[in-house]
Amino acid sequence: EPELSGEFAELMELSDTFARMEVRANADNPTDARVARNFGARGIGLARTEHMFFEVDRIKAMREMILADTVKGRRQALKELLPMQQKDFEGIFRAMEGLPVTIRLLDPPLHEFVPHQLATQKELAEDLHISLDAVKSKVAELEEFNPMLGHRGCRLGNTYPEITEMQTRAILQAALALKVEGIETRPEIMVPLVGTVEEFVQQKAIIDQTAAEVFRQRKDSVEYSVGTMVEVPRAALLADKIAEHADFFSFGTNDLTQMTFGYSRDDSGKFLPVYLEKGILPADPFEKLDQEGVGLLVRMGTELGRRGRPGIKTGICGEHGGEPTSVEFCHRTGLDYVSCSPFRVPIARVAAAQAVLRD
């Protein structure tokens, strides 16, 4: 794993003496977490949990869960996933040695996990002892015209609370397992795609109930916090109300840009080059935080959030977190941290220092 050394390492240390904002990394496995630490990340600002379910030993249970028609069936499949998910989090916590780790609950639409090819659908039907038609009709049922605006994020966690329960259990059981070994952890549970106060309140209730149950069963407890992504414009507009219930805010500027501009983050490449050429846009808003639009929502969300809960911790975990002009904007806005991909951590550390010097 790469490390910083010599003058590069010195420059980084010097930067940290000036920077006010912390730099964290987006990482969802122990290797990336270690790279992030080597590059000076002060925690993980976003551990996306969806990738963990695509591994060979997981995807079958995940599909079984999706195909189950009852809560009982889903719980059964989730029980198989729990120990594996717990190990995932143990690995990340271990790599971060007591630094904060923000773990985001499942975000993508379930359609991403089901098989789309006939041969794999047949295999799955045989594995689960169900008909091929049952598999096909589930795949069809989950299809959406605009999946990124569809049944995903906390909408999943609220319609299938058992998913939130399993993930919360895995996070806290992992933290308790490390506590037994004398390793400190700082789990932060993050709810994705919140747009209404009630969406967050319901997820938080499930998380807190599950935590109480885990602590009672294990006769031990750990500290944890529960916060939200701010990536739907409505969450920024209602930030004061949401902040009354949330320990932290993390601005997901990838989705926030998509939803503020109405540009698909997956398809915008088809017309953005022309827009840039014609001067309709000064820069690609997915690359540089659009300070007069998406940035306004970040500023508004931060100010309102602090009104709702003075001292609420705020950060950004969209790709902009590692882009210098965006990092400077985050500094001026008063965010507590930026989180970016591990290899961008050094850039963000310098940018965070330069922002202070420019002040």
Ligand code: PEP
């Ligand atoms: C975001 O939307 O900015 C974000 C960090 O989440 P993801 O990229 O996983 O949607």
Ligand code: MG
């Ligand atoms: Mg997002």
